Amino acid sequence: MEPGEAASFILREYSKCMSCGFCEAACPTLPFGPHRGYGPRGRVRLASLAVENGSISAEGVAGIYTCLLCAACMLRCPAGVDIVGVVRLARELLARGAIRAPERIPLRLVG
Amino acid sequence: MASASPLKALLEFLRDSTLRVGLPVPLPMEEIYSWALPLRLPRMGSVILYTGALYQLMPYIESLTRYLSALEGSRVSDTLLRLARILIATPKLTRTLLAPEPARVERARRILTNISRLLSSSGVAHAYPYEDDLYSGVLLYDLGLDDAFAEVAGRVYRKLKEHGASTVITVDPHTTNILRNVYPSYVDGFDLEVVNYLEVLSRAAEESRIRLRGLVSEAVIHDPCFYARYLHIIDEPRKILERSGVKVLEPRRSREATYCCGGPVESVAPRLASKIAETRLKELAEKSKNVVVLCPICYTNLSRANKLGLRILDIAEVVEAEVPGSGSPQ
Numbered sequence: 001m002e003p004g005e006a007a008s009f010i011l012r013e014y015s016k017c018m019s020c021g022f023c024e025a026a027c028p029t030l031p032f033g034p035h036r037g038y039g040p041r042g043r044v045r046l047a048s049l050a051v052e053n054g055s056i057s058a059e060g061v062a063g064i065y066t067c068l069l070c071a072a073c074m075l076r077c078p079a080g081v082d083i084v085g086v087v088r089l090a091r092e093l094l095a096r097g098a099i100r101a102p103e104r105i106p107l108r109l110v111g
Numbered sequence: 112m113a114s115a116s117p118l119k120a121l122l123e124f125l126r127d128s129t130l131r132v133g134l135p136v137p138l139p140m141e142e143i144y145s146w147a148l149p150l151r152l153p154r155m156g157s158v159i160l161y162t163g164a165l166y167q168l169m170p171y172i173e174s175l176t177r178y179l180s181a182l183e184g185s186r187v188s189d190t191l192l193r194l195a196r197i198l199i200a201t202p203k204l205t206r207t208l209l210a211p212e213p214a215r216v217e218r219a220r221r222i223l224t225n226i227s228r229l230l231s232s233s234g235v236a237h238a239y240p241y242e243d244d245l246y247s248g249v250l251l252y253d254l255g256l257d258d259a260f261a262e263v264a265g266r267v268y269r270k271l272k273e274h275g276a277s278t279v280i281t282v283d284p285h286t287t288n289i290l291r292n293v294y295p296s297y298v299d300g301f302d303l304e305v306v307n308y309l310e311v312l313s314r315a316a317e318e319s320r321i322r323l324r325g326l327v328s329e330a331v332i333h334d335p336c337f338y339a340r341y342l343h344i345i346d347e348p349r350k351i352l353e354r355s356g357v358k359v360l361e362p363r364r365s366r367e368a369t370y371c372c373g374g375p376v377e378s379v380a381p382r383l384a385s386k387i388a389e390t391r392l393k394e395l396a397e398k399s400k401n402v403v404v405l406c407p408i409c410y411t412n413l414s415r416a417n418k419l420g421l422r423i424l425d426i427a428e429v430v431e432a433e434v435p436g437s438g439s440p441q
Contacts, residue, residue: 065254
């Protein structure tokens with residue numbers, strides 16, 4: 001996908017999010033993550049901020065790349081946000097350098 | 112506990128290896144196709160069994176993950192991964208260095224052999240592309256390396272067509288999903304029918320084209336995310352197991368609501384992958400000591416974290432074709 005198209009897709013999907021958090025209960029990675037960026041709602045927000053700012057923090061990158069793409073969250077999302085699509089396209093923008101990111105990323109786990 | 116991931120170096124390694132060798136871990140292609148040699152499957156045919164190399168690669172990826180896991184948090188890992196790029200030019204050296212357990216390598220070959228036999232016993236003749244049984248590029252797609260993925264997808268499609276394919280039979284959820292749902296958007300004129308062997312087998316069992324027998328009496332089933340939520344292949348494995356006389360037990364989270372094994376992040380975040388696997392194993396253990404998995408990534412990641420002494424088996428290790436006159440199942 002062209003970077004502009006991917007960015008629009010991410011912003012459009014984020015605009016559907018009502019922040020209800022129903023997705024979070026289904027996410028396997030969130031209970032082990034140090035912040036909400038390890039869960040679906042956080043990942044969608046991080047991706048949209050990264051598109052808006054053209055950059056992302058190291059903790060944000062960790063959230064984006066620890067997603068399993070397992071889609072358990074999408075069963076729970078009442079707004080029908082394509083969470084997996086958002087995460088994958090954020091990775092594509094990062095790989096293309098369309099979003100600036102630190103080279104080394106922290107992987108902090110709880111417990 | 113804090114650590115860091117050599118993400119960029121890892122992505123470059125996976126990309127370059129897949130583009131140059133055809134596999135995300137640079138191995139000699141005979142590691143991928145040698146299982147099929149004793150079966151003497153034809154090289155050409157309209158129905159092609161395409162494994163996408165995932166079953167065969169997993170023992171090596173498991174070894175690689177062990178190294179990455181030991182290095183997680185150390186700055187050495189970046190340097191080592193950069194040095195490891197030399198391996199892309201020397202696949203035989205990679206095989207020696209990774210040295211997976213021979214039993215794991217043998218197990219993958221046995222599973223694929225049984226799948227091919229189950230298809231033949233169902234009356235589904237198939238060819239095999241041998242050295243062209245290339246990796247589908249799933250990881251490149253999942254990690255957002257789209258240009259490299261598009262190149263790989265085009266190459267895999269051309270190779271399958273060169274072997275005469277109009278129908279491709281796949282054997283794992285990730286390869287099935289990428290060919291059925293993603294390749295059509297990346298490969299111009301993609302015209303292959305993609306069927307999964309569980310779909311073929313469940314239909315054959317229903318139509319009594321094959322008699323099956325099970326090697327365990329009961330097992331709890333672990334649905335892989337990609338079969339359950341992306342492909343809706345949910346009833347097929349259950350039908351196959353039940354027709355084989357295996358009682359299927361459902362874990363707390365099953366079918367569409369299945370819980371991931373953690374495997375997809377095993378190379379980026381191995382410790383996180385293990386924690387998720389441990390959580391899932393506890394749920395599965397509530398129902399049975401026998402766990403049936405349907406995906407080589409699930410098998411590897413759950414087995415790595417298996418401290419509960421569960422018996423984790425692939426469905427193709429549990430079910431076999433009953434040969435007439437061979438007696439009843441054990």
